[in-house]
Amino acid sequence: MFKSIAVRVSQGSQFIPDPRQASPTGFRGRPLIGAADCATDCAACVAACPTAAITLNPVAIDLGRCVLCGDCEPACPSARISFGNDVCMAATDRHKLTVSQSRPELDPIKVNEALRQRFGRSLKLRSVSAGGCNGCELEVNALTNVNFDIGRYGIDIVASPRHADGLVLTGPITRNMAQALQLCWDGMPEPKLVIAVGACAISGSPFEGSSAIDRSFLGRFAPTLYVPGCPPHPLTFVRGVLDLLGIAG
C-alpha cells in the first residue's frame, strides 16, 4: 500500500497537456531544404537515400518514402538538407507528402466534416501489422501510454474488427498477410477508414520491389490519413488524427 503510494507520487503527472504544442527535443523530423545551389550534376543525396525518396530539379523529399534516417544530410556537399524536429507530417493526400524548398511545410489537414460528425467523439481503431518491423507497432502502442494518452480524446485501440471504425495499417503488406488483412477489413462495419502508418505502409519504402510484398489492398482501399516516419513519432499520429476529426487540444 505504502509502496504503491510512493510509486504513484514518483509517477507524478506524465501526460502531454497539448499535443499540438509539443515539440520533441532532438527528434529528426520534417526535412528542411536550404536555398543554396546544388553543385553541378550532383546527385549525392539521391545516391545516399536508401528508399529513393529524393528527386532533383528541384530537390524534393517524399515523406511517404523517407525513413528519416538522415543519411542524405552529410552526403550533400552544399549542405542543403537538414532536419528539424517538426512532427507535423501527416496528410490526407498521398501526392501532397512531398517537401521542397518552395513548399517547406505540408498543407494543414482540413477537418473532414463527415468524419468529425461520425467519429469526432469516439474513434475505435483496429491495428493490423502486415510486415511491420515492430517499430511502428511499438509507437502505435505508445499512443495509449500515460504520455500520449489518446484515450482522453475518445480514441481507442480495440481488439475486434467488429468494434472498429478505422484500420491502422503498419508494414509494407506481405503476401503472407494479404488475406488476413482483407478478412479483417471485411469484418469491420461501414463506415470505416484506413490510416496508413509509417513509410512501409504508405509506399512499401525499404521493402519496395520485394517479391514477398503485395500492396493491392491499398489499390482497393485508399487511406484517409497518411502518417509518415520510420517509425512515426506518436505525436505525428496524434496531431494528424486530431486535425482530421477537428478535435480540440
Add this chain to the structure above:
Amino acid sequence: MGPAKSVVMALTHDVQPVGLADWAAACAQALAAGERLLTLFGRREGDEGVLTTAVFVRSEASDRDESRLNVLRGRGRRGDAFASLTATYPAAQMFERELWEQTGLQPTGHPWLKPVRFEGARQQHMTDYPFFSVRGQDVHEVGVGPIHASVIEPGHFRFMCHGEQVHHLEIQLGYQHRGVEALLLQRPAAALGSLVESIAGDSSIAYAWGYCAALEALAGVTVGFEAERVRGVALELERVAMHLAGLTGLATDIAFLQGGATYGRLRTAIINAIMRVCGSRFGRGWLRPGGVRFGLTPGLRHDLLTTLAAFSKDIGQVNELMLGARSVRSRFQGVGTVSRQAAQELGLVGLAARASGVVFDTRASLPGRLYATHPVDVLHEDSGDCWARLKLRMREIDESVRWIREVLEAPQGELAQGNLVPLGPLWPDTLCVSVREGFRGPVVQALETAADGSLLHYKVQDPSLPNWFGLALAVRNNEISDFPICNKSFDLSYCGNDL
C-alpha cells in the same frame, strides 16, 4: 592474442567445403564435443548446387585464441539428403527446417520438416502444411491469429487441449515474411543501414552494429575505441528500453496496471534520451559502417547520466512494488516453466536461456576489446518460469544501467567522435560472421563476398528463430489463459523469424 572477437572472417578457399555427409558428420562431432551451434544455413550455388555453412562457438575450455568461432562448410546438390542432426541434437531443428526450405536439401530423419516462413513458391500456401492434431474425448483445438487482440505482429498459434490443459502449442509463423535476405543483395553493401535497422525494428541497434562490424571487418577498417564505446552504450540503452516494453506488457497482461503505467513512462524517458542523441527513439541512423554518426558530447553524456540517475531511483521503486505483490508472484511463479535441460537441448539463446539457468551471453564469451575492457556481469535465474524471465528482465536493466554509467563515467577516452571512417572495397571471396547480443539474444549476420568483392550472400539470424520452440514447450501442461504471459515473458520477434 586479444580477447575472443565477436566477428570471424575466413577466406572461402581456406574453409574448403566437404561433401554433405562429411559436413553433417563434422557438425555432429562438434556438437558432441560440447560446442554450441550458433547458426547453420545454406545458399544456392548456380542452378543446382547448395553450399552449407555451420558456425559453432567453442566451449570455454578450449579458449586459447581469438578464434572461438568454428566454421564448417559443406557442398551438395539440391535434393541431396544428409543425416539430420536434429534426432540427436534438437538444437539443430529450426536451422535444418530453414535449410530445407531455402535450399531443398533433405535432412533425413528430421521429425518435423515444416516450412519456417513459407517463402518463395510457398507464399500464401500457409494452410497446405498439416497441423498436428490430437484426438480423443475432451480434446479440442483453439486457433489464434495471425491477427491478435492487441497491437502486435502477426503469427498463428494453435493450441491442442485436453480440457483446460494445453497438450501442445503449434506455432506457425511466416506472415511477416518480407524477403529481407534477397533485398539485402540488391543494394550496395555500404548502403544497407536503414534496411538492416528494419529487419527487427525493436533491435535496430543490435542489427546495425552487427552489420557495421561485419562490413568494417570485410573492408579491413578498425573503428576507434571511442566509437565502439558509443555503440556499446547504444546497445545497452536499447536493451533497457525493450526490457521495459516487456515489463510493461507483463504487468498489463496480469492487470497490474500501476506497473504497466510506470514501466511505460520509464521507457519513454529512455527512448527520448536515445532520440536526443541520434534523432530517433529507436536509434535509427545512429550507427553506420565506419563508426557512429552521433558521438556523445559532454553535454549528451551529462544528459544521459542525469536521465539514468532519475530512472534508477524510480525503477527500483516499481520493481520492489511488483516483486513484493502476492498477486504478481502467484500469477508468474511456476507458470510456463522450461527446464535447464530442455533449454540446453533446444539451443535456446539469450534471456530465455539464461532464465532457465543456461549461462550464455556472447558479450562475455565473445567479448572483443570493448567488453574485455568493460565486462558485463552475465546474470541468470534458475527456475525457468515466467517469474524467472520477469525478474531477469529487471536485473538485466539494472546491469545495463550500471554498465552504461561505467562507460560514460570512465575518465579516459573520448566519446564525442561523430565522424565515419571511409570504407574501401570489401575483401573478395571472404565469409564474415558477426554476432551481437541484442536484448533477446545473439543476432547473427553472415556476409559472404564474391571474387569482385560484392556481396554474394547475406544470412540473417534473429535469436527468436531458435527460441520460438521454447515458448511452445513452456505452454505445455499450462492453460490457454497462461499463454499471454508466457508469450510476453519470452517477448520474441515475429519479423526477425520471418525475415
